[in-house]
Amino acid sequence: MGIQQGQPPVTSQQLSTPPRTNTADLFGDPIDSHPLWFKQSSFLSPDFDSESYISDLRTFVPFETLRSELQSHQSSLKHELVELINRDYADFVNLSTKLVDVDAAVLRMRAPLIEIREKILGFRGAVEGSLVSLQGGLRQRAEASAAREILELLIDTSHVVSKVEKLIKELHSVPADASNGDLHTTENGHVTNGISTQHSEIGTIRRETQSMLLERIASEMNRLKFYFAHAKNLPFIENMERRIQNASSLLDTSLGHCFVDGLIHKDANAVYNCLRAYAAVDNTKNAEEIFRSTVVAPLVQKVIPYTSSGVVGGSNGDELEEDYKQIKNLIAQDCTFLLEISSTENSGLHVFSFLANSILKEVVWAIQQGKPGAFAPGRPTEFLKNYKSSLGFLADLEGYCPSRSAVANFRAEGVYVDFIKQWNIGVYFRLRFQEIAASLDSALVNSSLTPIPKSDSDDGNMTLKQSVTLLECLDSCWREDVLVLSISDKFLRLTLQLISRYANWVSAGLSARRNRNSSSNPSFEWALSAAPDDFVYIIHDLDYLSAEVCGTYIPHVLKILNSCPPQVLNPVETSILQGGQSLKDLIPSVIDSIIETLVEKSNEELKQLHGIVAAYRLTKKPPPVRHSHYVSGVLRPLKVFVEGERAGRYLTREMKDKLIEGAAVKITGRYNDMAADIVNTARKTETSLKRIRQGAQRRAGASSDISDHNVSETDRICMQLFLDIQEYGRNLGGLGVEAAKIPAYGSLWQLVAPQDRQGEIRF
Template identity: 70%
Template structure:
């Protein structure tokens, strides 16, 4: 036995501190003994807040501790550990004794297992044979049922009259020879039952059997027995279709509601609604429609109503109510099972569409927009009328989903119609805006409605074009978004025409650009008309015009109407935004004319420098001409008639301010030049006197030329201020005038503006 390992030496320091094998708080060895311990997740959790090196050293320390503990356990129980091998005696014999019963048990289990497998195979074979027998029985029963149904159908068909005329009149007094072959029918007649109704009931019964037969055939495909009966089945089906067709037509001719009802149920049973709809179309609807819209060449050539459809639709509505309503009421009868038929679409609408295509093909042509729109609206009204026969919303939805309905709507090419209207409306405005000059409106050529207040043809054309987009004889509600966009484009085109013309005039190249020539030749009175028209157009667009548009869109949602209102109001605002540009253009024109008189101010300096004139006592003649263009413009007929007080004041203040600015610049320049010139002459004079030894006394030159110039300018601006007051402008309120006053006024009057 090995000597026990002595306990590790502990120093005095260890006695009063944590034991050597103590672990940090985050290290818990007990987790290693957990049954769901996962080393990877354990390490990944600790690595978030413990360094990897620290974790590794701690694990190694724990491993050393475990090894040490294992060695201590072995040393403690060493004797038992060594004696363990000596207690295992005769192990092989014990194994042999235990193996014998186990082998015997295994043989019995294998024998029993083989017996079970044999029984299982036999059972599976029996079940398979049973299943095959059941399948064969099902097929046999199916074939027998098919044979019985075919025989029954053939027997029932034989009971039908061989000639439709035998029962078409529905009279009880039939020919005696039919009694041999038509036993049940004769018995029905003897009982007083209507033959046509009896015949339809028999056809409904046959149709029900044929429906069963189709079910059996669908489950017995590719079987020789069924293939051999195929001819009999086809023959029975053809006879049923023919007899059912004759009975249905006869019921339609005599308006026998019971017979029609039974025939429709028969058609529904064999899933052959198309034949019923086509028979009704050809026997009842087609003759009526052809009388209204003939489509043979001679009748079409001699037609006097052209391609208009409104009167034709009126007659068709009357015919439907008189000759077709009875069948529609039968097919729409509640809980009748006849909802699978759609005589409105596949019989009536289909025949109407065919008749229009053959008899009046021009009705669908958008080449004549007015007639096209009239026919289109009449057609929509016709569709609404026949939808009125539908008993429910689902029936209306089914009617609109039919292929014939979609084909009918596709005939109306609304896209081409809008393109033609676009060219017509936009082209009219574009032609008016391409004019080389502004065209005034004559009294006899005023536009309609509020366009009577407009003064220019271009503005009248814009308003008429805007109104055309929403006229009853132009607007198609399904294209309302396109007409709204066209309206906004018209406003934008007019705004761009005006703004580009004003910009080109300001740049001086108006006459060289196509579409802006009018701006080069326009005079201030013309721009007055433009301001007036812009005010009228903005008021109309944001007022009555907007209300008219919203009224046409009353069926739209509130959100849509709000968006339309915002867009059109924005268009009206864009017109108002152009008014300041026009006002500035008028001001620039008036200032140019005033500058022609202001330029005479430059002659004042030369006059007093070249001559020895005395001090001035009155203003210069040019002053009275400075404000003459502005006064003449404001007193003119158009300005007096068309300008509002607000616009008039804006023009007056703006023009007066700009003219005064120009006046100040010229006066300031004249005074500056006069002072510089006088200073130079004074230096030259003083130099000459010093060279001549003369006295420097200049008492005879107490009043300089600069003083004379300033005095003349002072007299001029006083008169100019009086002229401004005559126009209603306070000169002292203009900063440029105050600067001008201080520039030329005597020192004692610089701070007091009085004239």
């Protein structure tokens, strides 16, 4: 319904209560401004949902506050609506007058629209009919075109078959070569130079003509194969299949005869044309097999005779080096001409692989039949020699490849891959591993160290058979007659295992010696029975081995692996350096073992300290004036060892000083412990006896200071120990050790020195 004309403007009281006045509060903000959480734009969103809106706000806005804000917003909207109506009141009134008789206007407009719709539907039907008719015509045209193509294909196929058959007849009409010798001999068996030259020229012309005709036939056969592949299911083609097979068979036979003839006479033009014919019909395998059986096989059998049963006819056993040299010469003489033809640039003959499928295949077959033992790794030395000779032979064959891509293709051939697999390098390495590792193990399982006699000029060399064996094994890993470069990583691992095995032999022996337990392992018995002088050999050899491994050995290995990139050589060098350092790190443990043995011997002398107590306990013996006789024997084992021949010959000054200092510290510590135990026990005993005596004297009424002026037993014991440690300190000085710098000696001095000597250690 419309708004009636003549009504007064709408007032705000007719819609709602007037909104709050838009006045500002004390802080300058409008009083009717909404809070930040009240977004008026949300109501204008097309997907506005009242329930979702209220559920989102209820978590932090009370219902009363929300209702108040909504009511305020509603009042504001009504007020704006009233203002809008009052502003455009005249337009609203005129709108009601323009809406008179609207239904009649709609009916008048509907009739032409319906008429236009009917015309459009009719035109659309006509267009669809024309489209269907056009598509049908196009389909018939396509079918006719396909039928025409098939017909043309069949006609071409028939023409090509007929052409091939005609060319084959022409091929047979070419004058045959008098291969039986008629062209080269007269009836009486005498050959003249003129007739021989004439016959040679005739043969060359015949072969070239025949090869060119064969290449043409091969080209047509290639077209025929294409046609046959695209229409092989058609009856017409199936009926012609026998003719095609006969033509293909005749082509193969004739092409083979021509190719053999060209190979025998080394006719480059005929061979070139035949190879192009073989490439055209995609029959490279036949060409490779013909070259193998016609040229390569007789050459190889001259060097490595064999029969179908594999009987060896050679005289040099299973060695291949000399055989390869002869085969290389024969290949250079009789096979180069074909290899050069097949590698002609832009000739399309790169599809042939005479190196792999003819030459290498025949050589591998000859070795397998005539010298099968060459592949057996049971004799490692001969096996490695044959393997390296074979790699050299392959490298020589690769020299005939005109490009890097040709080399890559040669190496990817199945014959090449199978030939490499014939050489079981894994078994070879296991045999070498057992040989080298068993050599070291047999030397390390001895129940005792095995010194090697040395002259005075050999002080810098190793002293034990076990160490010499280790160095020999390390050298064996990288010897030319042992190493296989392709598995050098395994030989590197074996090198590190050998070093680790020797280091473990030393460390396990030292551990067994400390624990006094061989653990039923005979390889530890040497450590239990070894004297301190024997360990000098181990120290010397460990130092020598470490210097050799970290010195000349690493450059030797890196020189062998010089073809490897730096990212490979760096870890190799680091790993060997760590192995050499692990040997050097054992030297302090060996020195500690020597020290423990020397300390135990010194401890036997220190046990005589208990004799001091016996000498002064409950006796009237006067105070001592000289040191005890046992003092000179405390450091005797250390002095004898240091001044011995082996220590003076094989130990450096630094090692000696370290050994003397370590032994002196431990012996002094034992001395201090035993002396402190004796003095403390003596003092406790004296205190107890004194208490008992004083009690007895009090009961007897005697004076308690009868013995106050006598020197007590403990004092006499301390006096004796003081004299002893002074002599002991002088003996330490004789070995180059300052006693005052040993903490245990300072404790010992404080324990037994008089009060007036406590401040300074001086003797």
